[in-house]
Amino acid sequence: AAGVIQSPRHLIKEKRETATLKCYPIPRHDTVYWYQQGPGQDPQFLISFYEKMQSDKGSIPDRFSAQQFSDYHSELNMSSLELGDSALYFCASSLAGARKETQYFGPGTRLLVL
Amino acid sequence: GENVEQHPSTLSVQEGDSAVIKCTYSDSASNYFPWYKQELGKRPQLIIDIRSNVGEKKDQRIAVTLNKTAKHFSLHITETQPEDSAVYFCAASGAFLHGGATNKLIFGTGTLLAVQP
Numbered sequence: 001a002a003g004v005i006q007s008p009r010h011l012i013k014e015k016r017e018t019a020t021l022k023c024y025p026i027p028r029h030d031t032v033y034w035y036q037q038g039p040g041q042d043p044q045f046l047i048s049f050y051e052k053m054q055s056d057k058g059s060i061p062d063r064f065s066a067q068q069f070s071d072y073h074s075e076l077n078m079s080s081l082e083l084g085d086s087a088l089y090f091c092a093s094s095l096a097g098a099r100k101e102t103q104y105f106g107p108g109t110r111l112l113v114l
Numbered sequence: 115g116e117n118v119e120q121h122p123s124t125l126s127v128q129e130g131d132s133a134v135i136k137c138t139y140s141d142s143a144s145n146y147f148p149w150y151k152q153e154l155g156k157r158p159q160l161i162i163d164i165r166s167n168v169g170e171k172k173d174q175r176i177a178v179t180l181n182k183t184a185k186h187f188s189l190h191i192t193e194t195q196p197e198d199s200a201v202y203f204c205a206a207s208g209a210f211l212h213g214g215a216t217n218k219l220i221f222g223t224g225t226l227l228a229v230q231p
Contacts, residue, residue, distance in 0.1 A: 033218065033219075035219075041223075042203055042221035042222060042223050042224050043158065043203070043219070043221050044221075045218040045219060045220070048218060056218050058218060088155075090157060090158070092219075094217070100217065101145075101146040101148075101163075101165075101207055101217045102148070102160065102163065103148075103160075103217070103219060104160065105150075105157040105158045105159070105160075106157060107156070107157050108156075108157055110155075
């Protein structure tokens with residue numbers, strides 16, 4: 001079965017640079033969530049989109065922005081990168097309906113800021 | 115906001131023994147409680163979930179129990195195997211916002227389970 005796809009899988013950036021992470025949800029899934037997981041930490045919710053509209057916002061820095069496109073893929077844009085932004089970034093998707101709460105995670109993008 | 119506490123932070127068991135991980139949540143509106151298994155550097159993998167209208171759910175060697183009154187839920191793994199070794203996260207999510215399909219997950223701090231052969 002098709003899963004959530006994230007790209008790139010690994011990314012190395014310098015401080016103050018920008019990065020764009022992409023997420024392709026499971027086909028027909030209409031909701032996308034972004035999570036940040038620091039080393040040894042639990043995933044922290046950043047932001048979510050339902051039907052291309054922002055549906056909830058968590059601890060996402062103002063330097064970050066995100067959107068969901070007409071084909072339901074989502075992009076997380078990160079500017080003025082800081083060392084502390086180094087983390088695993090996961091995208092998850094779900095489908096509105098009977099099991100709308102069930103989120104399936106992608107493989108993640110490992111971001112290293114030097 | 116919701117807060118999820120998870121215990122223990124580390125758990126070491128002998129192969130074949132049972133393992134129990136416990137979580138408590140703070141927001142009584144939370145109504146969905148999944149458990150994820152995460153191997154080092156990999157994605158969180160959903161292993162079982164339970165909704166607030168159910169008290170217990172079982173899937174082969176894995177079971178989850180929910181006590182809504184006490185606001186706690188537990189993961190039980192029986193006949194543990196070395197491949198069960200991983201970090202396990204509990205999570206909680208609550209009511210929808212603005213009628214939309216959003217359910218951010220609030221995670222516990224994780225339990226590192228080590229199954230000794």
